[in-house]
Amino acid sequence: MKVIVQKFGGTSTRSVETREHMYKNIIRELENGNKVVAVVSAMGRFDDPYATDTLLSIVNTDELTDEEIDRLTSIGETISTLVCKSELSEMGYSVETVTNAELGILTDSHHMNATITNVEGSHITDKLKRADIVICPGFQGYSQNGKVTTLGRGGSDLSAVAIGVAIDASEVEIYSDVNGIYTADPRIVPDAIQLEYISYAEMLELSKNGAKVLNHRCVQLAAKHNITIHARSSFDSRKGTYVLGDEKIMKDHLNQLIISGITGSQNEARVTLVGVDAKVNGAGQLFEKIAEANVNVNVFNQALVGGGKMDISLIINDKDVPGVVEVINDLKEILKPQKTIVRGNIGKVAVIGVGIKNNKGMFQKVYNTLMSNDINVEMTSCSEINISCYIDRDDVKKAQVLLHEAFLG
Ligand SMILES: Nc1ncnc2c1ncn2[C@@H]1O[C@H](COP(=O)(O)OP(=O)(O)O)[C@@H](O)[C@H]1O
Numbered sequence: 001m002k003v004i005v006q007k008f009g010g011t012s013t014r015s016v017e018t019r020e021h022m023y024k025n026i027i028r029e030l031e032n033g034n035k036v037v038a039v040v041s042a043m044g045r046f047d048d049p050y051a052t053d054t055l056l057s058i059v060n061t062d063e064l065t066d067e068e069i070d071r072l073t074s075i076g077e078t079i080s081t082l083v084c085k086s087e088l089s090e091m092g093y094s095v096e097t098v099t100n101a102e103l104g105i106l107t108d109s110h111h112m113n114a115t116i117t118n119v120e121g122s123h124i125t126d127k128l129k130r131a132d133i134v135i136c137p138g139f140q141g142y143s144q145n146g147k148v149t150t151l152g153r154g155g156s157d158l159s160a161v162a163i164g165v166a167i168d169a170s171e172v173e174i175y176s177d178v179n180g181i182y183t184a185d186p187r188i189v190p191d192a193i194q195l196e197y198i199s200y201a202e203m204l205e206l207s208k209n210g211a212k213v214l215n216h217r218c219v220q221l222a223a224k225h226n227i228t229i230h231a232r233s234s235f236d237s238r239k240g241t242y243v244l245g246d247e248k249i250m251k252d253h254l255n256q257l258i259i260s261g262i263t264g265s266q267n268e269a270r271v272t273l274v275g276v277d278a279k280v281n282g283a284g285q286l287f288e289k290i291a292e293a294n295v296n297v298n299v300f301n302q303a304l305v306g307g308g309k310m311d312i313s314l315i316i317n318d319k320d321v322p323g324v325v326e327v328i329n330d331l332k333e334i335l336k337p338q339k340t341i342v343r344g345n346i347g348k349v350a351v352i353g354v355g356i357k358n359n360k361g362m363f364q365k366v367y368n369t370l371m372s373n374d375i376n377v378e379m380t381s382c383s384e385i386n387i388s389c390y391i392d393r394d395d396v397k398k399a400q401v402l403l404h405e406a407f408l409g
């Protein structure tokens with residue numbers, strides 16, 4: 001007998017009909033002689049009664065502390081846990097549920113985006129002795145101060161892998177409404193191809209750059225513990241996509257694609273300081289203050305423009321613009337910029353693949369595809385497996401379709 005960890009997201013827990021499909025996946029494993037730990041997300045998306053965004057919409061979040069918001073949003077997963085227990089029990093299955101404290105996911109106190117510090121699976125293992133199905137609320141943990149925390153949006157994927165680590169599972173199944181990982185979001189690029197395998201490194205880049213199908217911290221944790229993730233659909237019994245280590249993919253020649261995926265995001269902003277005094281270490285001081293403000297800089301560019309002046313450009317998340325503008329104002333006397341330009345309507349398109357480093361002309365192909373279709377590339381960043389271009393936000397979907405056609409069409 002094996003214990004299978006299955007995670008069901010909001011697209012699976014959403015309604016009585018979607019949950020019927022979800023239960024078929026659990027029951028299949030019971031019929032195979034296995035036991036199931038089901039990690040569940042809140043039911044559905046905004047406007048569904050108990051979905052995370054619905055819960056957030058019924059309060060004024062400015063009037064609540066982050067700790068209070070965690071107490072509110074974690075309820076969505078608790079409701080989902082109890083609904084699934086009631087329905088599965090009614091169908092005659094032996095089911096136990098796990099409370100927040102019994103989950104054993106210990107975190108720091110960084111509410112709304114907590115980091116897991118330890119995972120302890122003894123309560124789940126005990127319950128597995130008494131029941132065939134153990135249902136766990138995803139997305140949450142508890143801090144050393146005994147408070148409920150949440151793991152960031154999309155965090156139930158991370159819960160599932162963390163529980164997989166705690167109970168020593170060799171594989172974690174993550175169910176959603178798509179049959180695994182595609183070469184692009186199939187809702188944006190209908191011709192996207194389903195991948196059989198993808199490496200942790202490529203999946204991490206896809207997730208970090210906008211592919212919400214898997215949470216990036218879940219991929220990091222799976223890579224650290226060498227746990228295979230099987231991303232698949234609640235509504236389709238075929239195999240989905242296996243996310244696993246590069247070594248196995250290389251050794252068994254599991255993936256021949258140069259490019260594994262195209263992804264995009266639409267929440268960036270560009271801040272440019274024009275004509276900064278080049279004699280002082282302006283960028284260094286700017287970065288120090290930006291880091292103190294807890295802001296992540298996605299891309300940075302500095303160019304000498306003559307006359308003892310330089311231009312500095314930053315790409316940040318648009319939610320961080322007010323904080324960065326405040327930092328720039330505080331440093332005005334030191335940096336002496338002639339002007340500061342904030343452009344909020346920025347997005348990103350990213351081409352991801354292990355083949356990038358070994359194939360010439362990849363950047364040129366990305367750049368030419370965009371520019372020849374009137375999409376202006378404002379800034380770029382490249383690594384061995386990722387070419388990212390920052391473009392007008394309104395062009396992000398079109399850019400994904402064009403790049404998919406150019407590389408994978
Ligand atoms: N490369 C990709 N492959 C598959 N799905 C993707 C990709 N990029 C984005 N998606 C989106 O991810 C969605 C599934 O993830 P998500 O909405 O988080 O489901 P759940 O709430 O069930 O966890 C799909 O409906 C799809 O639109």
Ligand SMILES: N[C@@H](CC(=O)OP(=O)(O)O)C(=O)O
Binds near residue numbers: 052
């Ligand atoms: N309900 C949480 C956690 C989560 O992971 O949800 P889902 O599995 O539906 O993406 C959220 O919306 O962020």
